Amino acid sequence: MIPLIKMRLLGYLRSGRFILPLIAALVVLSASYGGGRSSAASAYGTSALLLFPILAWQTKLLLDTEPDGQRRLVLTALGSRSREVTAGLLAAVLAAVPLILIALVLPWIFDAVTTNDAGAGVLLGLWVHAIVTPAAIGIGAWSSRVISGSAGRATAVLTTTLVLAFVIGLRGSPVPWLAPPLVSTARTLDGTATAAAVGGLSVWALAWAAVAVAGYGWLRRSRA
Amino acid sequence: MRLHEVGYRYSRRGAWVLRGVNVGIEPGDIVVTRGGNGAGKSTLLALFAGVLRPVVGEVYDQPARIGWVPERFPTEQPFTVAGYLSTMARLRGVGQAAVERWLSRLSLAPLRNERLSALSKGTAQKVGLAQALLVPPDLLLLDEPWEGLDIDTRELVPDIIDEVLDAGGAVLVSDHSGDTGHLPGVIEWAVVDGVVSVVRPGKRSQDKREAEA
Numbered sequence: 001m002i003p004l005i006k007m008r009l010l011g012y013l014r015s016g017r018f019i020l021p022l023i024a025a026l027v028v029l030s031a032s033y034g035g036g037r038s039s040a041a042s043a044y045g046t047s048a049l050l051l052f053p054i055l056a057w058q059t060k061l062l063l064d065t066e067p068d069g070q071r072r073l074v075l076t077a078l079g080s081r082s083r084e085v086t087a088g089l090l091a092a093v094l095a096a097v098p099l100i101l102i103a104l105v106l107p108w109i110f111d112a113v114t115t116n117d118a119g120a121g122v123l124l125g126l127w128v129h130a131i132v133t134p135a136a137i138g139i140g141a142w143s144s145r146v147i148s149g150s151a152g153r154a155t156a157v158l159t160t161t162l163v164l165a166f167v168i169g170l171r172g173s174p175v176p177w178l179a180p181p182l183v184s185t186a187r188t189l190d191g192t193a194t195a196a197a198v199g200g201l202s203v204w205a206l207a208w209a210a211v212a213v214a215g216y217g218w219l220r221r222s223r224a
Numbered sequence: 225m226r227l228h229e230v231g232y233r234y235s236r237r238g239a240w241v242l243r244g245v246n247v248g249i250e251p252g253d254i255v256v257t258r259g260g261n262g263a264g265k266s267t268l269l270a271l272f273a274g275v276l277r278p279v280v281g282e283v284y285d286q287p288a289r290i291g292w293v294p295e296r297f298p299t300e301q302p303f304t305v306a307g308y309l310s311t312m313a314r315l316r317g318v319g320q321a322a323v324e325r326w327l328s329r330l331s332l333a334p335l336r337n338e339r340l341s342a343l344s345k346g347t348a349q350k351v352g353l354a355q356a357l358l359v360p361p362d363l364l365l366l367d368e369p370w371e372g373l374d375i376d377t378r379e380l381v382p383d384i385i386d387e388v389l390d391a392g393g394a395v396l397v398s399d400h401s402g403d404t405g406h407l408p409g410v411i412e413w414a415v416v417d418g419v420v421s422v423v424r425p426g427k428r429s430q431d432k433r434e435a436e437a
């Protein structure tokens with residue numbers, strides 16, 4: 001599976017498709033951190049929120065880089081659909097790492113954080129990005145060409161799902177659990193993040209991502 | 225490997241491309257499917273490859289090692305010929321020796337550093353053939369294998385088919401050109417209006433034994 005992950009990452013890099021999400025991440029994060037100083041928790045809560053749609057978009061771009069015919073050849077070479085699907089998702093996780101590192105480093109470069117304890121701040125940042133990334137990858141996978149078909153439908157799936165993820169998660173929503181805890185996490189980090197809140201949000205985010213990824217895997221049983 | 229009562233359509237409301245397919249292929253068999261454009265030959269091969277799953281019906285005894293040469297090799301990939309085949313070899317769990325063997329045999333060695341996107345149709349088909357043969361396949365699926373190939377490689381394909389069969393594999397070919405018709409013991413299937421029928425039964429292994437006797 002490792003050669004396939006490497007192949008897909010190399011294909012994504014060499015095709016130059018990584019440039020647009022990278023630019024988008026730099027622009028939105030710079031705009032966010034350039035606005036003034038805040039606690040590391042608050043800064044990272046916002047950056048995770050901003051990075052979420054970009055990570056979903058990047059996942060779609062990465063999965064769509066490989067031609068359909070090649071994905072089918074890979075399937076015959078591996079002889080396992082689950083390994084082929086898993087390799088794509090793991091490649092998306094690895095592709096997310098540089099953007100997350102940028103998000104973790106930028107507030108310090110911009111001198112946008114007031115926290116004295118940098119270590120604790122960065123750990124909190126790692127946690128919040130780690131819990132939103134799987135959900136973003138799940139949404140990106142759902143909008144990939146193999147599931148959504150045409151480019152128009154894929155774009156509609158991506159934008160609709162992302163908008164719903166934010167809207168359903170807003171304060172006062174009757175069904176906030178239908179969305180990944182993006183707004184809730186940012187809100188929690190803006191106030192006092194207790195251990196119980198951190199644990200609850202982690203379980204919520206990972207459970208949501210597990211359902212999204214399992215749904216993608218289930219659809220991929222009959223779609224190659 | 226056997227397809228039992230298999231039906232396939234590409235979308236829920238789409239027309240059935242294949243219906244009630246009951247065919248099988250055994251080690252040592254060479255089967256040629258014939259049919260017009262859009263008859264469902266490529267879909268049939270994709271079902272045997274395991275790339276498509278039947279909408280109805282069952283697939284039994286799918287072999288472990290399948291080599292599939294699609295009608296159009298996907299060249300829109302940012303890899304060189306050698307880099308691509310090396311990765312496909314690693315996916316199949318074999319080393320660089322297999323890559324070098326097929327680069328040499330299919331006269332691809334001078335193009336090893338050429339990007340896939342720069343290849344002609346015929347050369348791309350050779351890369352498609354090479355990736356399918358990196359491990360000796362239990363089942364080799366050739367979708368219009370002669371399309372765009374140069375004379376030397378066209379002459380090589382029957383030899384490759386023979387080697388797969390001699391090693392105990394089976395070969396299923398979609399062929400417009402009729403180049404496979406002269407091979408001994410060819411079984412012929414016709415695909416017409418989504419229905420697959422056996423036009424000419426045969427058994428290569430049996431024919432060969434009889435010829436040797």
